[in-house]
Amino acid sequence: MTRELTFAEAIHEAIEQEMIRDPKVFVLGEDVQLLRHPLLEKFGEERVRNTPISESAFIGAATGAAYSGMRPIVELMMIDFFGVAADQIMNHMAKITYLSGGQLRVPLVIRAACGGGYGDGAHQSQTIWALFAHMPGLKVVIPSTPYDAKGLMIQAIRDDNPVLYLEHKLLADYWLGLLAGANRYKDIQAEFNVPKAGTKGSVPEAPYTVPLGKAEIRRQGTDLTVVSVGVMVHRALAVAEHLAAEGEGLEVIDLRSLVPLDRRTVIDSVKKTRKLLVVDEDHRSYGLTGEIVASVAEEAAGSLDDFKRVAALDTSIPFSLALERVMLPSEESIEAAARAMLKRGKGVSSRGGPKPRRGR
Amino acid sequence: MTRELTFAEAIHEAIEQEMIRDPKVFVLGEDVQLLRHPLLEKFGEERVRNTPISESAFIGAATGAAYSGMRPIVELMMIDFFGVAADQIMNHMAKITYLSGGQLRVPLVIRAACGGGYGDGAHQSQTIWALFAHMPGLKVVIPSTPYDAKGLMIQAIRDDNPVLYLEHKLLADYWLGLLAGANRYKDIQAEFNVPKAGTKGSVPEAPYTVPLGKAEIRRQGTDLTVVSVGVMVHRALAVAEHLAAEGEGLEVIDLRSLVPLDRRTVIDSVKKTRKLLVVDEDHRSYGLTGEIVASVAEEAAGSLDDFKRVAALDTSIPFSLALERVMLPSEESIEAAARAMLKRGKGVSSRGGPKPRRGR
């Protein structure tokens, strides 16, 4: 049976179903007995464990429990807080399987809220997924729809490796409500331009998985490849709709995971469109935008006529909405970049007749 | 007066001269009274402070001291250990200037050894500079010669912002000796292919600075642009020498700092050679290699006929020299990549006459 669920409900359902299926799955983290109260009710305090604010200790404990036969889901609340446990995550959780020559496996999910856009300031709005994608040994998953949220979470729980599962606060309504204060806005979704298709959608009731490392082409097009992840996929889609009215065909690819990374889908798309725009809510430099264009250029430098990136600026995230708006990518900035690229392409083709297809 | 100094002596001289010049400069970290004994002798325990193994505490203290009028040089021993203090570095040291609206300045140098190649295992061989370059608010400096080591250190100390100064253990002989055990090898430099020009060279005695964010073209050439940093610059230069004998002109660019990043020099070079090879001792994905090609593609996608990257694999660093050799870039792997690119270029030009110069 398929129902409409919210993004948050989809994640909850995934975890609940997996906890029923597998008694080794348990949840720990700060305030999980409040935030995940329905799980507490159903599974009790042993399997839904409140922790002190000691991220190194309880994330390390989760790693140790994972290589001792359990399958923890450990909540880091917000990804901004990773720094107090970075050694446990990057040097141990991520490396132990390798360093033990494959003897230890660490089946574990770190779940963390990420993302900004609602004026919450520098320590509660980051995405910083590139940091984790850069360090070998962690899978990094970023769902953008309720359907994927459920399927990717189930897959993450069943994976025998550590998976960082990042849920954007604009998509997960309880986070947005708690942090921005739902009750004081007439329409909080409108207030922060929350993408409807990301927050509510069709979700089958029976458990299913979405594979890690398989991008989804959210919209087909031949004029420009737009690659993104998370909330920015929806921003890109909105821009694509907009430009479609003007006859421009944007292809929008939702990566869904940064590790593993589905380079193939991106490269094939760029071979077709010859233009690549990467949109990233993470900081611009040394991040996702670079990795995507590198993947394309390695295999098909000759196919790439034009490249742009619209990403969070290389600044901390300012609190003031007036500045945050400038600092994060927006439909406006994405559209401006896309238009510039399409125009440039047009310029060439109008000067040179049909769009030149240059082989090697 | 210019003398031959080792890389390590050059750093020492820079710090000593700055400590004489400015009483606000002081050094703290684990074992600095041993590792920096000459400074202890000269400046005493107040200004050369041993710390407990409490990186969060003493790095946080360094930040606080910096915005209170001091200019600390804080030693993190090895960059691999950053994770136990990542929050202090990335969320506070790096962000406080911005979040305070420019009211607080953090004139501070983190000094850390980095790099592998001598079989010391996963927690003592990383470079992971991309992590720091990705997070706004930190400058990231990586010297490759004694001359730069001194000039960049003096500049880093005088900078009013936090600067991460990474010294490669193959260049700094005391590190290599301590960690690999100098006395048991007939010639430790030969054993680990230590680049001579990186470990010893001409250094003026009088204080001087090397600006942050200015790349150095270590070798001119028109056939292929090779961009790198740290030890890998020397590996690339060795390959360039080798291929020069066959008439190939490699241009080798030493970035010297990742933040600020001298994109201009790289782009101009690629416009000339049309081929880009980035060599990085850091992990391949989501790192420096991507940022460099993105910078080029943004401005000059049409000038880029070919791109490759030779980087540390996306694995932890294996202990066994037999595996580490495979995992890290080497002269062999760089040469193989360069040859493939040069051959490919030849193929095109032999098929199509003179090398095509395609404008937009």
Add this chain to the structure above:
Amino acid sequence: MVAKEVALDLYRRLVRIRTFEEKAAELWHQGHISGELHLYSGQDAVSAGVCAHLRPEDPTAADHRGHGPLLAKGGDLKKMMAELLGRKTGLCQGKGGHMHLFDPSVSYGCGSIIGAAMPLALGPALAAKMQKKDLVSTVFFGEGAANQGTFHESLNLAALWKLPVLFVCHDNRWAVSVPKAQSTAVPWNADRASAYGIPGALVDGMDAVAVYEAAAPLVQRARRGEGPSLLEATCYRFRGHFETDPLVYLPAGEMEEWKGKDPIPKLERQIIEQGYGTDQDLVRIREEIRNQVEQTAEFALSSPWPEPELATQHVFV
């Protein structure tokens, strides 16, 4: 009992915190302040009692619940309110927001990573020591934060280096929804001071005079160069963790019980009993502060937003 001037000074600090906080809450609920808002009401006496001993140049650091210490310290009210509203006239030109308030005029800074303020607070203390200034660095944090590794590292380093630091733990019983018994293996953090060979004290944080008196020897000790100490003050968050806190986890009656211990009426009673002032004197103080706070709101509301160009400034100086 403390002297008249002290009592009245404490009263002004308490009222300033409470009045400012109520206004901030009002503006938040009207949608003028974005994001979270962690208010300090109910903990007022802690920073009032401690900061009464501090000079403006004494460095002070705090966490996400950082209005109280800044107000107690005498920070710039207008700029502070404007910062909460993300305006250009704010303390940080709108870049920091309510969890990142930096006011160099009173040597104040806060941030919202739990436990992070403790290492930072060592720095100004170390600088003062090296610069031979007799400053005292104070850091406020919650009982939840006391289980963060930085607590241990910072107390140890401060003790080793005899740094002039006063560690002040707000024990408000809760870290969001996690009660102290679920976060802290011993009843009192004050007792943990022995793990660092430094004095630890426990005080009723709902009583400004008691806090003032408990802090006195600790601040003096630090100022004399005798090293750090740890003060734990029991208190309560009258408004929950933040403005959206459902408070479902609270035991019945707990909030009411603690509201009955409100430090403001308590100090009022003490002032009147001691003959330090009349009801009318106190009304006058409250009115004066209320006016001041109203002006901050007007100032903030009528202030311009930061220009877009500001977004990229100050990554580096």
Add this chain to the structure above:
Amino acid sequence: MVAKEVALDLYRRLVRIRTFEEKAAELWHQGHISGELHLYSGQDAVSAGVCAHLRPEDPTAADHRGHGPLLAKGGDLKKMMAELLGRKTGLCQGKGGHMHLFDPSVSYGCGSIIGAAMPLALGPALAAKMQKKDLVSTVFFGEGAANQGTFHESLNLAALWKLPVLFVCHDNRWAVSVPKAQSTAVPWNADRASAYGIPGALVDGMDAVAVYEAAAPLVQRARRGEGPSLLEATCYRFRGHFETDPLVYLPAGEMEEWKGKDPIPKLERQIIEQGYGTDQDLVRIREEIRNQVEQTAEFALSSPWPEPELATQHVFV
């Protein structure tokens, strides 16, 4: 005094550690082992005394100085030596090396980030508790590591959750060149146990029997489900921090003084005094172990290097 079998068992553990270590040092100085080498000689009695209480399935974790606990625990000597030499036949196929030894046959793992083993050690204890197994998780770390934030977080969490963890601190007086007085604000870490409401004990770590006896109630307590405890054992590194340690920082005579307390001759005297064995019995044990260790070296030296393809395996399973 302990029973005969216990004494002889302890002796075998001590000799196994010492003999293996000497061989490893020899191979290192011959250039067969790359990178650093942190040897355990002088601390032998600590892990010997503790591990004598442990079952192979009891999870055990340690730091960069991790040979001792693994040897005491009964790890696979051949695979261990091969790992030190970076060979394919090593415990981790050469990927871990001397600071990253993982031997699931005795539930052992170590790593070289100071303080990192403590959080990890909570995990198997939690798993055991949830799986209703009566395992005890032991973690060995240095007195330097006890000032890392993870010490505080881990002891607190273990105490809160009553996890079956034994925290064992090797107080060998030095963290590289930093003496305990420069790293630790109180004389004894054992006293810090009170900050977590758990038992703390201090023992002479140069005396295997004393360690055995001190550890007994703590291990039993954990096994009975009564929660964690902290054991601090005074000991010394007979070979310095690592094989290249210049040791310039040592006070004159300190090394000699501690070498005079070598736990091996001490236990030999005790065994002979108690009539548990003769000189010849002990010689026989030493010979037997020496042979075993020589074989590990031969095995390791003649083992193949890992194939290049292995470099990219096991990032994920």
